[in-house]
Amino acid sequence: MTDFDRAFASRARAALEREVQGIRAESGDLWRRLQHRRLAERVHALAAAWHLTGDSGVLAPAARLTGLLRERQNPGGLFRGGDNVDSPPDSAFSVNDLADAAWLLRGTDEGGALVQLLDGMTPALVKGGVHTPNHRWELSAALARLHRLRPQRAIADRVEQWLAEGVDIEDGLYSERSANYAAAVSNPSLLVIADVFDRPDLLDAVEANLTATLDLLLPDGTVETVLSRRQDQRHPMPLKLFLLPLRTMAILRDRGDLAWAAGIALEQGIVAPAHAATDPVAGRALPTAVPPPVPxxxxxxxxxxxxxxxxxxxxxxxxxxxxxxxxxxxxxxxxxxxxxxxxxxxxxxxxxxxxxxxxxxxxxxxxxxxxxxxxxxxxxxxxxxYYQPLPGDGTGRYALTDDGRFSAAMDFAHRPRDExxxxxxxxxxxxxxxxxxxxxxxxxxxxxxxxxxxxxxxxxxxxxxxxxxxxxxxxxxxxxxxxxxxxxxxxxxxxxxxxxxxxxxxxxxxxxxxxxxxxxxxxxxxxxxxxxxxxx
Structure with a gap:
């Protein structure tokens, strides 16, 4: 391919090789202590390595990890682990890695075992609910990947139900205003949903968020988070978390400023080498980098x-x-x-x-x-x-209420107030x-x-x-x-x-x-x- 970015591919493959070496050096005792999301990430990395190199030595550990994941399934198909019990969105995070792994391993026994595991989870994900805004897109992305493996009308209809709510974005910011969740969940999820279901309109939301991210980018290479509604509001996030969406949208929309930002992100490191090394769009050559204007x-x-x-x-x-x-x-x-x-x-x-x-x-x-x-x-x-007296019956009993600062048995709402x-x-x-x-x-x-x-x-x-x-x-x-x-x-x-x-x-x-x-x-x-x- 004339537009293949060989330098980026080399760095992505080197990062993946380091990750796979680390996985192969781990013990089964460690794996048995890990949550399902950490196990699924390892399966994805091993599958990517096999897809790129044909190294059959990674298939046995991938199969063992898949077996451990099967042991972590509840009767309804979802994974156990964490404080969100029998959670469709938490399981969806793992399904996104496992479905990508199954796609990369298609035609192998290990890929077939993954598809069988995922088939058992699909009904719970189709009917499952969420409890944060970004979960809608993480869950829909998992369903999109399952649909890519085995197209089903029920999956497509369920994703359409979530999309019918509309993407929760205003002025380029998702409703949680979180750089972490924009980078790790909303942007990559919307990209895969757009690809599988041919929804180019979803790319507009991703592009708007990345444009906002450029304006929130600080001179130290972090993204401002003081406005966030999530855990990252006290910790600016490194731009490297946005690397693949930046590359993808720079290529799809010919955005030199996003290419410039992708260059900064790459120098900070690759946090998802399995995705970086196998993504067919993000691996293409970027347009010429153009820094945004100052002031x-x-x-x-x-x-x-x-x-x-x-x-x-x-x-x-x-x-x-x-x-x-x-x-x-x-x-x-x-x-x-x-x-x-x-x-x-x-x-x-x-x-x-x-x-x-x-x-x-x-x-x-x-x-x-x-x-x-x-x-x-x-x-x-x-x-x-300060609250004034209420007429009483001598019992001293008043409703336990909240005055906005604390609670007390004072029936605050009915008392005269001195502000x-x-x-x-x-x-x-x-x-x-x-x-x-x-x-x-x-x-x-x-x-x-x-x-x-x-x-x-x-x-x-x-x-x-x-x-x-x-x-x-x-x-x-x-x-x-x-x-x-x-x-x-x-x-x-x-x-x-x-x-x-x-x-x-x-x-x-x-x-x-x-x-x-x-x-x-x-x-x-x-x-x-x-x-x-x-x-x-």
Whole structure:
């Protein structure tokens, strides 16, 4: 083939060879302790190796792994393992690997054994349900692969039922806003569904997400996740997870910018060598790489996120927390209190957060972001109540209810309330070479602490040491690495509390925290007040 990418194929095969060598060196005792998904990944890798090299030595371990998988099947066909019991989507993750393996091994006894195992699982997957948005596409992708092996009208109809809901994407972001699940589940799943069922419209969603990913790509080669509603919201994800979808869509849609990103992803490594080495589209030659323009910025309005890329620095402003609407910390909600992130060469300001001592409600979490030329404004109003007496019958018995912060036998909904309110507005201005931060806090008189968490690797000067990589800037300028932080306008009243971060009752009641790591610089004060910082 004239468009075959030999250099990519060589790297993919080398990565696969290393993986297969590791599998062949493992013991059966280890395999018996592994969950079904880890076993299925190994079967896929061995099948890919046989398909590419014809090495029959990989077939015996593949057969043993298939036998262990059969032992893990429940009576209904689904796999055991994990805390999701008798789970169609969890089994679908393994089926996607096993169906690919069966396709690669077709015509062999080992391939036939896999098809027999998969036939026993198909009815449960056709009728099975899910419990997260991305599971719809993972399950549908497994069904698509089963349909490719043995076409069945029931499979096609079930996939069409899931697709009839519509792909959960807005402004290029899937509803979970998770880089991890976009890379590992939604994008690759939609690609295979589009291929098997001839649905090119699904490629539009994948392309839109990858375009958004380019705008979320940070200078260190990770994808911004502060806006995520899943576990990755505290951990930026490496671009290498997007390698195959980037290559596929760059080729199918002739996108030089996606080819450029695919080059960055490849240099970070190949995380799925069995797929990389056998995918017929991703293995073709890429169009000429074209980096996206700089400067540029993108406002993800529904996710309350602004990413501004400049020649010397990248600024991320986040005001899309779900906390304002749901008033709880929960898996599936965007909870991060990070309001600003800044990359300036080798110096990274990983997180800016505003902590305050206000009824245990935790740090500032903006539920809205307004973007104007050169500025972004975040706002939040929180309140707590003191409750007045209710007429009683002397029994002392009242309904156990929740007041939004805690629960008690107080029948809160029917009591007169005295509200205490705190309103905060934060403006991030991007003018000239620096970033200006203005914080206005009004309402109750409370202590607050603005926390700037720097990625380790520099030396802090100009601030008072608090011990343990913690520093306090009361006035003037502090410098760390290539960034300086200047208090342009400080609060009129000093804080009476020690500088620190308070995660709020949602975490502290459970003995947990979402505190940021790194070198921590604090600027403190007491509300009502205004703070203006210049970060250059």
């Amino acid at each position: 540029r910025e993108r406002h993800f309005a529904a996710a309350g996120t602004l990413v501004a890329h400049g020649p010397a620095r990248t600024v991320v402003v986040f005001g899309g927390s779900d906390y304002a609407r749901h008033r709880r910390i929960r898996s599936g909600l965007a909870n991060s209190p990070t309001l600003l992130r800044l990359h300036a060469g080798d110096t990274v300001l990983d997180s800016v957060r505003l902590s305050r001592t206000f009824f245990g409600l935790g740090p500032f979490r903006a539920g809205s972001l307004t973007v104007t030329p050169g500025a972004a404004t975040l706002s939040e109003t929180v309140s707590a109540a 205490v309110t705190l309103t905060t507005e934060v403006q991030v201005s991007r003018t000239g070479p620096g970033t200006d931060l203005t914080v206005d806090i009004s309402g109750a008189a409370v202590d607050w602490a603005l926390e700037l968490a720097f990625r380790p690797g520099g030396t802090m000067t100009g601030a008072r040491p608090l011990g343990g990589d913690r520093w306090h800037l009361e006035s003037g300028t502090a410098a760390y690495g290539g960034l300086s932080v200047t208090v342009v306008e400080g609060p009129r009243t000093a804080s009476e509390s020690e500088p620190g971060y308070h995660p709020g009752e949602d975490y502290e009641f459970l003995g947990g925290t979402d505190a940021a790591a790194g070198v921590l610089l604090y600027v403190t004060g007491k509300a009502p007040s205004r703070l203006r910082l210049s970060i250059v």
